[in-house]
Amino acid sequence: MKREEKVFKYKGVSLAYTVYGEGAQTTIGFYGFNQSELAFRAYAHSLGENHRFYCIDLFFHGKSVWPHGDEALSKELWQEIFDTFKEHEEIRRFSMVGFSLGAKVLLATLEAFPSIVNSITMIAPDGIHLNMWYKLATSCPPFTYIFKQTIDRPGIFYRFIALLERLRLVDSGLARFSKSQMKTKALRNKVFYSWMVYRSFSFSSTQIADIINQHNIATTIILGDSDKVINISKVKTLLQKLDHYDLKTIPANHYNLLRRALVNERKGD
DSSP: OOEEEEEEEETTEEEEEEEEOOOSEEEEEEOOTTOOTHHHHHHHHHTOTTEEEEEEOOTTSTTOBOTTTTOOOOHHHHHHHHHHHHHHTTOOSEEEEEETHHHHHHHHHHHHOGGGEEEEEEESOSSSSOOHHHHHHHHSHHHHHHHHHTTTOTHHHHHHHHHHHHTTOSOHHHHHHHHHTTSSHHHHHHHHHHHHHTTTOOOOHHHHHHHHHHTTOEEEEEEETTOSSSOHHHHHHHHHHOSSOEEEEESOOTTTHHHHHHHHHHHTO
16 A cells, blocks of 8 residues: 655644555544554555545644644634645545544544544544643643643652542542653653643534534544543543444553554454
């Protein structure tokens, strides 16, 4: 299968992406935090020659470049970027798959272009349920200042997590996952800027459900049965408002969920 790495530029923004195949059916993938297009490579090949699969690099990942530091990417600008990108690639209709942080980008794209979306597959989707700590860290200046300080002074973060654990305000599994995402300065930098740039990508379950129902968009949601980050409680409100959906729960945690979910999808499970 043909594979090509490309970079699309718009208003100073560089959107890097990898294209697999040359078929008429188009699927666009958005991976999760600290992943790369490798996460989708086997899946893209499994789609066959009738497909084109686009894996788009998140900002502060791969070769995509967001030149505005910790300034938020607005939904309006993302709509402009993606609209110009799809015209450049001559994409008329498409399906999407997104994991965790990548599902936020999927949802923003769905909101902007519902009439040309065939189907969506959201794997442990972020952005549907409002996370209080995320909101404080990215939208409340004193907390944002402290958040940024953790890049060079990680002890602040570890002491905070330890306090939350002692007070039983955070699950121990989630605490372990959070600490794993902050092990190195490079990771802490990526966490900070990824959280900041996508902080405007929040969504109303009612509005998303209305879009999906109105446009009859086939919707699949995949969760891990031991995922401490995104579980059924985070998507329950959305599911209650959808007319039709396919919910799959598979044996996985947040670390291995995308890989296992895509294996299942390749098998047609």
